[in-house]
Amino acid sequence: MIKLLVVGTVAYDSIETPFGKVENVLGGSALHFTNAASFFTDVGIVATVGKDFNLDGIGFLKERNVDLSGIRVDEGKTFRWEGKYGYDLNQAITLKTELNVVETFKPTIPEDLKKAGFLFLANIDPTLQFHVIDQVGSPEAIVLDTMNFWIENKFDELMKVIGRVHMLVINEAELREISKEHNLVKGARKIMELGPSCIIAKRGEYGVLMVSKDEIFLCPAFPLEDVFDPTGAGDTFAGGFMGYLANMGDTSLETVKQAIIMGSLMASFNVEDFSINRIKALTYDEIKGRYRSFRKCMDFGDITTLA
Amino acid sequence: MIKLLVVGTVAYDSIETPFGKVENVLGGSALHFTNAASFFTDVGIVATVGKDFNLDGIGFLKERNVDLSGIRVDEGKTFRWEGKYGYDLNQAITLKTELNVVETFKPTIPEDLKKAGFLFLANIDPTLQFHVIDQVGSPEAIVLDTMNFWIENKFDELMKVIGRVHMLVINEAELREISKEHNLVKGARKIMELGPSCIIAKRGEYGVLMVSKDEIFLCPAFPLEDVFDPTGAGDTFAGGFMGYLANMGDTSLETVKQAIIMGSLMASFNVEDFSINRIKALTYDEIKGRYRSFRKCMDFGDITTLA
Numbered sequence A, B: 001m002i003k004l005l006v007v008g009t010v011a012y013d014s015i016e017t018p019f020g021k022v023e024n025v026l027g028g029s030a031l032h033f034t035n036a037a038s039f040f041t042d043v044g045i046v047a048t049v050g051k052d053f054n055l056d057g058i059g060f061l062k063e064r065n066v067d068l069s070g071i072r073v074d075e076g077k078t079f080r081w082e083g084k085y086g087y088d089l090n091q092a093i094t095l096k097t098e099l100n101v102v103e104t105f106k107p108t109i110p111e112d113l114k115k116a117g118f119l120f121l122a123n124i125d126p127t128l129q130f131h132v133i134d135q136v137g138s139p140e141a142i143v144l145d146t147m148n149f150w151i152e153n154k155f156d157e158l159m160k161v162i163g164r165v166h167m168l169v170i171n172e173a174e175l176r177e178i179s180k181e182h183n184l185v186k187g188a189r190k191i192m193e194l195g196p197s198c199i200i201a202k203r204g205e206y207g208v209l210m211v212s213k214d215e216i217f218l219c220p221a222f223p224l225e226d227v228f229d230p231t232g233a234g235d236t237f238a239g240g241f242m243g244y245l246a247n248m249g250d251t252s253l254e255t256v257k258q259a260i261i262m263g264s265l266m267a268s269f270n271v272e273d274f275s276i277n278r279i280k281a282l283t284y285d286e287i288k289g290r291y292r293s294f295r296k297c298m299d300f301g302d303i304t305t306l307a
Helices: A029-037 A055-064 A100-104 A111-115 A126-135 A148-153 A155-162 A172-179 A184-192 A233-248 A253-270 A284-298 B029-037 B055-064 B100-104 B111-115 B126-135 B148-153 B155-162 B172-179 B184-192 B233-248 B253-270 B277-281 B284-298
Strands: A004-007 A011-017 A020-027 A043-050 A067-074 A080-085 A092-098 A118-121 A141-144 A167-171 A198-202 A208-212 A216-219 B004-007 B011-017 B020-027 B043-050 B067-074 B080-085 B092-098 B118-121 B141-144 B167-171 B198-202 B208-212 B216-219
Touching (some): A004 A233, A020 A029, A029 A055, A029 A233, A029 A253, A043 A055, A043 A111, A067 A111, A118 A233, A148 A155, A148 A172, A167 A172, A167 A233, A198 A233, A216 A253, A253 A284, B004 B029, B020 B029, B029 B043, B029 B277, B043 B055, B055 B067, B141 B233, B148 B155, B148 B172, B167 B172, B172 B184, B216 B253
Parallel strands (some): A004 A118, A141 A167, B004 B043, B004 B118, B011 B080, B141 B167
Antiparallel strands (some): A080 A092, A198 A208, B080 B092
């Protein structure tokens, strides 16, 4: 029984960072997401690839109980993204985007996957995201990601989707752009008026800010000395986040906070190597070890004079 | 007996933010620092002002046991800074700097203040900072701040000062500039090779990162919906930080971490009004209340499956 469904892209990326260069490596929002989420729960993935896609490259996901039946092989080439980063790894510069099979993608959710209690709508056209919501029943949590392109070109469609989801997981710049508020807390409250009960703003190396109706939660990013390639960090965060939620089977604020910690941990691994490599080779013991280090970085005991 | 000594500037600021405008209001690094630190310990301040300075305006500090004997009234006008901010309140734009009496300032530390166990060298010419260190005995902690102007124009002098201090409290951009490393953890380790045992990087609305030889500590910024004027936030942070250290009388890592929390709390108040107004009117109960909220924003219990 699949608990978590993701709809998004599977891609071939070509990436240059100050620390190296790779061509046509596995990438895409849904793949990064699934790679991380599969550590915690059974995941189903819906995406399209072209005839040029080597399905063996993602075969390892089956061993982690990922349902790949929703990956459709369409006529044409696989989605390709080419980008680079300078030393400020918070800013990706897109050199080329070839939509290829994604251009005519219309996601059809296999019957088995429609019952998943948790749904992540990775960054694709909001019209398609809406189409996905229409196919599923009433998941316990629908979580949405998007990007500046859709905010600028399909604002009305995006607003309709936002009205039907429970949470947003977006970059802080996108939160500002959607809400037209510079202050993130104010911006989040404005978006919540449309329906969602929780806004999670990703702030790259600065961590994550969550705003719900009653609470605010601050999660710093795990401090790394060597960040190799940030591509997919946001989707890896979302994967750890939703994998944890789906496994716990609830969306209480306490679970959401812990899921944010888990997402941040997974993202901190993802940026240590190109493509999906680091998370593919990751062990649960490594996650445990880093969790202990992460806790230590945030622990200051208690200021007894103020308690 | 004065426990904490600060040497820096007392100024008249003219500031414009998207939320208002003020002219010739109290400011300066040493004044913001003292205003915050005096909540926690007895502070002595060394600075220069001009004949135009209204000493009554800072008379309230005496009631908080601040020793003002080190404020010298010199011939000429008080230091003046004019700046503005856009909606990105992390970035100040300097419109005008009039050094006035600061141009010929040569700090002389009164005998009584030389014995303070904690010394904060606020942002002034590193040659003067070195001159201050030469006058004091062996304080338990000397903490340094600086700015890009000195990094670019007096690099060698600054390096000499860094070699004689215990901690740095600087902006993340300055940490990168001094260390010539983009990664903050790496940059901090490089600076520690010169002598300091602890580097505290201020990241504005993103909080604070501390790197010591053995540990890293991450402190987010308290989330505010209304930030009014960030001027002096960094010095207010340093004031809360060192006020707490001096009061505790130790520099163990645990105390340093709690002092960072205290500094962050004080800075969060400072940005809620122009000039020194908010901290001047602040009560200890307000600090306690915000501490409880701040703790809550960082609390996620424990992920038992990873513990």
